[in-house]
Amino acid sequence: MDVIAIEGLVKRYDELLALDHFDLNVAQGEIFGLLGPNGSGKTTSINCMLALLTYDRGSIELFGEPMAPTRYDLKRRIGIVPQQVAVIDELTVRENIDYFCSLYVSDRARRRALVGEAIEFVELEEFVRFRPGKLSGGLLRRLNIACGIAHKPELIFFDEPTVAVDPQSRNAILSGIQRLRAEGATVVYTSHYMEEVEQICDRVMIMDHGRALAQGTPDELKRSIRTGERIVIELEGPSGPRARSRSHASPGAALPARELDRLRALPHVLGVSLAGNLLAVSCEASEHNLTDVLASLRAGNARLGRITCAPPTLNDVFLEITGRELRD
Template sequence: MDIVDVNNLVKRYKDVLALDHFDLHIEPGEVFGLLGPNGSGKTTAVNCILQLLTYDKGEIKLFGETMAPSRYDLKRRIGIVPQNVAVFEELTVRENIDYFCALYVSDKAKRRQLVGEAIEFVGLEDYVKFRPRKLSGGLLRRLNIACGIAHKPELIFFDEPTVAVDPQSRNSILEGIQRLNREGSTVVYTSHYMEEAEEICTRIMIMDHGRTLACGTNNELKAMIGTGEKIELEVLDLSDAALADVKALSHVRRASCDGKTVTIACSSGTHNLSDILHVLQTHNIAFGRVYSEPPTLNDVFLEITGKELRD
């Protein structure tokens, strides 16, 4: 049974079709990445699933049951970590976490235990009496996470949780998400950082214009578009004829030279580099360092959604 089961979801903002018969199916235990350019419909889809937005058409089921605004029994099993830090400035770290936990857990003794575990989980033991304005950006993000997960939700939505934090805080947040998943939580993760999704997500959906463009594991997405490695070679002098022969190779998709460096994008193949080097040797082209980089999720994302700038 899918823990998230969305079928044929349609959402319009006047003349704008934000979600175009959108489907989403997430199995229990996944870290599911929801990726897309600005304006692709990610946030709209999540808000509809959480019943924070009304929608025009479609069916949403969570935990196998129909979701509705009044289904507080289902909402208690969900955690939300929004992109913008949402805490109370007049409350301390402990008081903030306790407040949000109280929305789900009424028993004070149980809540005291949960709040303590959440503080320990995000590493805020030394800051429990601090107010948010005294915290750094990374500590604020960790407080935001603690407020969203203190009640031990089965399903957690993370919306851009590592925006504008330092590398150490980002690493701590990602490790925390993976730990939550190991402890039994299903995670829905939206981000613009492709390397993060590639690192932690078990399955990834790329969406745009309110529709699903591709969905699968990291390797499945790369195989879907036939992307191979990117090869760069330092050359002393590359003739037009040699560059033309490189471009003519069956597995070369694009090739260019800026005078000193040849950059070549390949499709999947087992002898791409050896074939390119053979062409250069045939033309007596001297070359220096050779770099070969396997395809990344960022390559897949740009191939599927395009390279034009978004607002």
């Protein structure tokens, strides 16, 4: 069953078209990555799903039912972990989690058990009497998560939950999200950290200007773009009498300009850059890229050191699809 089914969603802010016939389907038990540059429509689409915003056209169904501002039965099945930490400074860790859980669960005995499970889930047992002002950034993020999931929601929205946390806290948060999925939750995850999305998401949508531009598994998206592997070669400097006599090499360069031009002329090569003794060659997808690059360098008597060849990343996909210009 699709936990989220959106069809033809249109949302305008005066003359600004924020969502342009936007479609989205998220299956039960998925971790779904919703990606896009700033201003692409991610937040607007989520707020429409949560019935926090009205929209001009289209339909939204959650759990197979039409979503509306008064569908409190559906809202009780949803959890939200916002990007900005949203806790109450005057309450302790336990009191914060209990307060947010009480918005969904009125029975005190059941709520006490749920709060204890949430504290254990985010590993805050040693900090239950601390107030938020005494917690580190990573602990605050974990408290934020506990407040959003304590009532055992079936659908959880995570909006950049790992911003400004240390690597240990980031790993704990990502592992926790995967555990939530293993326990039956469906997750919608937004982030600008592409390596996180690649690590935990089953499917990904890249959107911009209010439209879905591409979606699929991370591997499917990487296969869909023009960019192939990136070859990085450590050069050990020129060798041999012919190499030492070259006159077109710039001071300190490990390769003369004409050999860089020869690399750029190879089939399937998209770009060549040289920084110190590190040569980077970006290629289209092809079976013979590495062979062709090495043959060209050896023909010029280049001395080669360590060689690495990396496939395209989700970051490459994102930049190729949405462009490289800066966004506000």
